[in-house]
Amino acid sequence: MSDRPTALELLEAVEEFLSSEMLATVDDQRMKFRTLVAINALGIARRELAADEPGLGEDEIRELARRIRAGDVPADAHAVLKEHVAAKLRISNPQYLERYE
Amino acid sequence: MDAEGSALLVRRASRGVIHAATLSLEDEFHVLEAAAEAGVKVPRPVAYLGELGGREAFAMERVEGETIGRRIARNPPPGLDVQLADELAKIHAIPPERLPFLGSGDILERFEGELDSVGEPHPAIEYGLWWLREHRPPPLADVVTHGDFRIGNVVVSEGGLEYLLDWEFAHLSDPREDLAWPLVRAWRFGADDRRLGGVGEVAPYLERYAERTGRAVAEEELYWWEVLGNVKWATGCLTQCRRHLNGLDRSVEYAVLGRMAAEMEYELLDLIESR
Numbered sequence: 001m002s003d004r005p006t007a008l009e010l011l012e013a014v015e016e017f018l019s020s021e022m023l024a025t026v027d028d029q030r031m032k033f034r035t036l037v038a039i040n041a042l043g044i045a046r047r048e049l050a051a052d053e054p055g056l057g058e059d060e061i062r063e064l065a066r067r068i069r070a071g072d073v074p075a076d077a078h079a080v081l082k083e084h085v086a087a088k089l090r091i092s093n094p095q096y097l098e099r100y101e
Numbered sequence: 102m103d104a105e106g107s108a109l110l111v112r113r114a115s116r117g118v119i120h121a122a123t124l125s126l127e128d129e130f131h132v133l134e135a136a137a138e139a140g141v142k143v144p145r146p147v148a149y150l151g152e153l154g155g156r157e158a159f160a161m162e163r164v165e166g167e168t169i170g171r172r173i174a175r176n177p178p179p180g181l182d183v184q185l186a187d188e189l190a191k192i193h194a195i196p197p198e199r200l201p202f203l204g205s206g207d208i209l210e211r212f213e214g215e216l217d218s219v220g221e222p223h224p225a226i227e228y229g230l231w232w233l234r235e236h237r238p239p240p241l242a243d244v245v246t247h248g249d250f251r252i253g254n255v256v257v258s259e260g261g262l263e264y265l266l267d268w269e270f271a272h273l274s275d276p277r278e279d280l281a282w283p284l285v286r287a288w289r290f291g292a293d294d295r296r297l298g299g300v301g302e303v304a305p306y307l308e309r310y311a312e313r314t315g316r317a318v319a320e321e322e323l324y325w326w327e328v329l330g331n332v333k334w335a336t337g338c339l340t341q342c343r344r345h346l347n348g349l350d351r352s353v354e355y356a357v358l359g360r361m362a363a364e365m366e367y368e369l370l371d372l373i374e375s376r
Contacts, residue, residue, distance in 0.1 A: 034353060041357045065222035068231050069213075078370065081225045085366045092360035099293060100371060 008049045015042040047091045055087045056080075108163040109147055114156045117349035119337050121215060124269050126157035128202050132271045133161065135199050135245075141191045142264050166256035166263045170290035173252055174299030182301030183309040184262040185255070185283065190313030192265075193276050195245040205243055205273035208329065209233055212336050219339045225366035229332040232373050238325055241316070243273040251283040252290060252298040277318060280310065281326030286368050287334055328372050335365035 005013060018039050026032045056064070061084070068077065089096050114126050124132065126149070133146040145162040152158070167173055173181075197203065209230060216226055248270030256264040282288070283298035292299030297306050303320050311317040342359030344350040 037357055038353050041353055044357070044360055061224060062222040064224040065227045068224055068227040071231065073228070073231055077224075077228060078374065081228055082367070082370050082374075085225050085363050085370060088360075088363040089367060092363055096364050096367070100367070 008046060011042050011046045011049070015039055015046065018042070044092050047094070051091055053087050053090070056084050107145070109160045110144070110163040111150070111153075111158050111160050113153060113158040115350065117344040117347075118269075119341050120270060121218070122204055122206075122211065122270070122272060124202075124271060126159055128200075129269050129271070130159040131202070132200060132268045133159075135195050136192060136265070136268065139191050139195045141188055142262060143268075144264055144266070164256055164264050166258050168253065168256055168266070170253040170288070170299070173255075173257055174290035174292040174295070177295075177300035178257055178259055178261045180261045181257065182297055182306045185250075185297070185301075186306045186309035187313060188262065188265055189247075189250060189276075189279055190310055192247050192250075193244040193279070193314060193316075197243065197245055197273055200245060200271070203245065203271060203273050208274065208278070209237075212329075212332055215336050215340055219336070219343060221339065223335070223339070223362070223366070225370060226332055226335050226362075229328060229335075229366075229369040229373070233325065233329055233332065236325060238322065241275045241277065244276045246272055246274045246276065246279045248272050248274075248279070249282070250279045251285070251288040252300060253288065275326075276314075276316060277322060277326045278329070280307070280318060281323040282330050282333075284323060284327050285330035285334060285365075287331075287365060324372070324376070328369055331365040331369035331372065335362040335369070338362040338365070 018035060023032065023035055023039075026035055064074070064077070064080070067074065074080070086097060112126065112129075130146055130149040133143055136143045137146055144164045147160040147162065150158040150160060213230060216223060216230075247265065247268065249267050250265075254265065254267040255262055256266065284296055284303065286293060289295065289299035295301055297303050303323070307318055307320060307323075338358040338361050341355050342357075342362075345352050345355035346359075
């Protein structure tokens, strides 16, 4: 058990610093883009720490990949994979899923 | 500046590559020369420079214009759809014997190999590869392909397409690989409704391509290649990310690509479901 701020709170603090203080001082387009990428990366880490979805375990993912490569595709593979990938997107880019609504 | 008074750009080899089959800078320079000879709109190749500070380099004309995909898709210049077809027709007419070093090979085996090199299980990409194996169309004869023909690798002005860039993935392949690549959702840069690269419709593009090449390709035929395109870019994201993870080229941009692959995984599942 660590003292506060928690890992999540530290990520939030850095994300807020970058987006509300740092970004406005960056003039170079390339650096501005990289700063936005960095903010995005912190957001991914923050959502992952906060997530409590059970989802597929590491062994299940590995086994499913192995079976599909071998041509032994489970009947429900498509549906299982769609949910598995949607769960990854809820962490990496939740807005992306809105493009399919 | 060179003798003709135009500004030059020196392109140097990067540390690590996205795809295993990436050309050396020397070969890329020869492709650029062949494209220029064939009348393709490219920055004028100037000279291959050999190794500069331990990395290969070549010089070409420095060109001006817009390359940012989001900006181009927000306000595409009229005629860009058919101009893309014009350039592709010229590339696909380059005689393969002019570029004897270009590789070909089984495209599905290639991406299986690249996915294996990542060392992380991706069952959705495996599913895409499986579906592609099950639905493989009869091939068209190989042509010289650009290999990364899409918005983002073209320079545009208000007048339309000015230059085609980034020839490092040129290879011999079915012409539909290039034709379908700009249709991939990731290369529509948010303008999802305009299926051709966020800038236009597919029908006029294919019509112009058929006029220029005599090769009539139905929009329907590009579907398989669009699924492949998503497998290709999902895998590309994962291999790019490894350049960061293995220390070859540390970069936050490469790092986050590892998490972006899921977008192409979702798209390929959605595309397959749509049939």
